[in-house]
Amino acid sequence: MNQTTLTLFIGIxxxxxLATAIAYGLRLSVARGKPxxxxxxxxxxxxxxxxxxxxxxxxxxxxxxxxxxxxxxxSFLALREFVTLTYTKRSDHLVLALAFYVxxxxxxxxxxxxxxxxxxxxxxxxxxxxxxxxAALRADTERYLERIAVVQWAxxxxxxxxxxxxxxxxxxxxGYEGRQMLLIAFLVIxxxxxxxxxxxxxxxxxxxxxxxxxxxxxTWEGLIGGVLSATLLGAALHWITPFSxxxxxxxxxxxNLMGFFGGLVMSAIKRNHGVKDWGHLIAGHGGxxxxxxxLLFSAPIFFHITRFFFEP
Amino acid sequence: xxxxxxxxxxxxxxxxxxxxKLLTGARAVVVQPEPASGVLPAAPARTxxxxxxxxxxxxxxxxxxxxxxxxxERTRPVAAAExxxxxxxxxxxxxRVVRALLIEREREKRTGxxxxxxxxxxxxGESLILFPExxxxxxxxxxxxxxxxxxxxxxxxxxxxxxPVFIDNLHRVLPKGELIPIPLLCxxxxxxxxxxxxxxxxxxxxxxxxxxxxxxKPT
Numbered sequence: 001m002n003q004t005t006l007t008l009f010i011g012i013x014x015x016x017x018l019a020t021a022i023a024y025g026l027r028l029s030v031a032r033g034k035p036x037x038x039x040x041x042x043x044x045x046x047x048x049x050x051x052x053x054x055x056x057x058x059x060x061x062x063x064x065x066x067x068x069x070x071x072x073x074x075s076f077l078a079l080r081e082f083v084t085l086t087y088t089k090r091s092d093h094l095v096l097a098l099a100f101y102v103x104x105x106x107x108x109x110x111x112x113x114x115x116x117x118x119x120x121x122x123x124x125x126x127x128x129x130x131x132x133x134x135a136a137l138r139a140d141t142e143r144y145l146e147r148i149a150v151v152q153w154a155x156x157x158x159x160x161x162x163x164x165x166x167x168x169x170x171x172x173x174x175g176y177e178g179r180q181m182l183l184i185a186f187l188v189i190x191x192x193x194x195x196x197x198x199x200x201x202x203x204x205x206x207x208x209x210x211x212x213x214x215x216x217x218x219t220w221e222g223l224i225g226g227v228l229s230a231t232l233l234g235a236a237l238h239w240i241t242p243f244s245x246x247x248x249x250x251x252x253x254x255x256n257l258m259g260f261f262g263g264l265v266m267s268a269i270k271r272n273h274g275v276k277d278w279g280h281l282i283a284g285h286g287g288x289x290x291x292x293x294x295l296l297f298s299a300p301i302f303f304h305i306t307r308f309f310f311e312p
Numbered sequence: 313x314x315x316x317x318x319x320x321x322x323x324x325x326x327x328x329x330x331x332x333k334l335l336t337g338a339r340a341v342v343v344q345p346e347p348a349s350g351v352l353p354a355a356p357a358r359t360x361x362x363x364x365x366x367x368x369x370x371x372x373x374x375x376x377x378x379x380x381x382x383x384x385e386r387t388r389p390v391a392a393a394e395x396x397x398x399x400x401x402x403x404x405x406x407x408r409v410v411r412a413l414l415i416e417r418e419r420e421k422r423t424g425x426x427x428x429x430x431x432x433x434x435x436x437g438e439s440l441i442l443f444p445e446x447x448x449x450x451x452x453x454x455x456x457x458x459x460x461x462x463x464x465x466x467x468x469x470x471x472x473x474x475x476p477v478f479i480d481n482l483h484r485v486l487p488k489g490e491l492i493p494i495p496l497l498c499x500x501x502x503x504x505x506x507x508x509x510x511x512x513x514x515x516x517x518x519x520x521x522x523x524x525x526x527x528x529k530p531t
Contacts, residue, residue: 076495080337084497090487096494279497280339 004240008185009057016053019046038203044284052282052291056188060181064169065112067184071166072108077288078158078296079104081278085270086150091140095131095148099155103127107163114170123160128152157296158289164299171303173310176242183306186241186248187255190234191298194256195263198226214267227256242310251305255298262297266290317408324409329384332370332377336485336498340378343503343528359439361430361469362387363462363506364477365455365525366443368486370493372410374479375441378500387439390430392417413440427464434469441477444521450488454526458518466508466517476503476521478528501528 023043031039059070079100088096103123110119132148168183202222210218234252238245266289270278279287332338364375372389379387393414396406406412413433415426430440442465444458466474478501486493506524508517 080495080497083494084481088484090490093487093490093492093494097492100495101492279337281337 004179004182005060005185008182008189008240009060012053012189016046016049019049041284048282048284060185064181067169067181068108068112068166071162072104074288074292075104075108075159075162076100077279077281078162078292079154081287081289082154082158083151085273085275085278086154087143088147088150089140089142091138092135092147092151094138095135095151098131098134099127099151099159103155104159107159108166111163111167111170116167116170119163119167123155127155131155161296161300162292164303165295167303168306171307171311173242173306174312176310179240182240183302186234186237187299187302188295189237190230190252191255191259191294193233194226194230194259195294196226197229198222198260201225201229211264211267214264214271218264218267223260227253227260230256242306251302254305255302258298258301259294262294265297266293321408324405328373328409329377332373335493335495336374336377336482338374338377338498338500340500340502343501358471358473359434359437360387360473360475361434361462361465362439362441362475362477363444363521363525364441365479366445366448367450367479367483368448370482370486371443371479372412372441374482374498374500375477376410383439386437387441388413388433389441390415390426390443394418413438417446426461427468430461430465431468434465434472444518448488454529455522458522460514460518462521463514463517470508474506474508474521476506476525476528477501478503478525480530499530501530503528 023039023046026039027033027036027043030036055070059066083096083099107119107122110122131151135144135148135151165184165187168187169180171180171183173180199217199222201224202217202219205221205225206217206219208220209216210220210223231249231253234256235245235249237252238248241248243251266278270276277286278289281288282291285291362375364371372391376384376387376389389410389412391406391410391412391414393416396402396412396414406414413429415429416422416424430442433440442462444462445456446459446461447456449456462474466472479498480501481496481498484494485496485498503524506521509520512520
């Protein structure tokens with residue numbers, strides 16, 4: 001861990017420490033030791049954040065392979081949550097086995113050997129075309145398109161999109177050699193802060209719902225306050241990136257908006273299946289996908305923008 | 313049995329537990345008048361006869377995976393001797409690793425009395441996981457008709473706590489005839505204690521038990 005990473009890490013710990021103090025302060029002053037759904041959930045969320053930060057920080061400390069492994073694991077958990085929620089039947093068994101045991105590991109192996117030409121098309125082209133063929137060979141046409149589309153969506157979001165986070169380490173930007181891990185830190189910190197800040201602004205000032213059918217908690221006040229403050233944070237973090245402050249702010253704005261809409265799309269899928277959360281793995285937050293939804297939509301865009309404008 | 317053997321069995325048990333967790337994220341939900349989710353309360357005072365639905369060979373592993381470690385060590389699945397004694401590997405896993413209470417299903421070929429075997433295990437303080445459908449349910453119905461073993465054990469040991477347990481989603485993990493399990497989240501629902509009603513007929517009892525278990529199925 002170099003100086004930059006260490007500074008960043010101390011900064012995150014301070015913010016978390018402050019948040020923890022405020023949350024327990026609220027429990028004492030507002031809830032007065034009685035159960036309070038919002039404050040109890042807030043504390044649960046913050047405690048889970050400590051664990052998540054510890055996990056990501058240890059992956060950073062161990063370096064490239066550990067980060068790849070971490071995202072491989074997250075990808076597995078996300079895929080499991082996605083497929084669990086959706087409709088599949090017995091005839092899809094082989095297709096699902098291929099998704100879990102071939103597509104997922106191969107995608108991350110391709111990122112590992114830094115074969116850009118293949119990992120950027122492996123799932124959108126090869127898996128996209130071959131899995132429906134295998135499914136068709138089973139000759140079960142009942143809800144065929146729906147069943148295969150579900151597997152394709154699951155792979156695109158949980159595996160393809162998520163693999164673009166560790167793929168950031170494969171970019172070679174002049175003058176930024178050996179520091180690509182910080183691009184991951186930038187992306188994750190900005191997007192996750194945007195989620196948190198949208199929640200905070202929404203809880204403090206939120207009045208006008210954006211999409212009451214999709215989410216009872218997304219408000220215009222939360223969106224504008226959250227995205228703007230996370231964009232400022234992104235600009236302020238330009239020193240860990242190859243970007244100028246203005247570029248960092250513009251990119252942060254873009255990925256924050258993508259993240260917001262990602263959350264909206266994932267909410268639409270959840271409502272479609274009548275559930276509130278994707279799973280139960282992270283206390284206070286729900287499933288892995290509930291925490292990753294905004295990252296899934298922002299990671300590939302962030303990857304390609306950085307690659308297009310900053311790789312020679 | 314020496315120390316190394318016991319260690320090996322313990323490690324295999326742990327691997328089985330780990331496999332179940334990785335594959336299914338096995339999670340317990342305690343269905344009470346007010347549904348609450350989480351880990352099961354620590355060892356209840358009495359021995360328990362869990363009765364569960366049966367859709368896959370992995371059923372009891374899942375029930376097991378969500379029990380707390382102490383409870384798990386003294387909870388045994390009741391399983392068919394014909395299946396678990398059919399070859400050396402199955403015999404080792406069945407008897408040593410999962411420590412199944414093996415009963416003979418076919419009445420004509422029986423040498424022991426299954427009800428008596430279960431009653432004796434309960435007397436030793438062991439909790440049991442029983443699948444009263446008797447065989448894996450591969451139909452579309454929620455449950456197959458219950459066999460009478462549950463009734464006889466319940467009547468012979470009136471102090472034993474009866475608890476319905478519904479295992480959800482496992483049939484998608486490993487459908488019949490497939491070899492590779494698919495990772496999908498599974499939930500184990502523990503219902504409220506099933507109460508005996510005095511002077512109840514066998515049919516009434518089994519019917520009620522079946523409804524109590526079916527009621528746990530999430531909609």
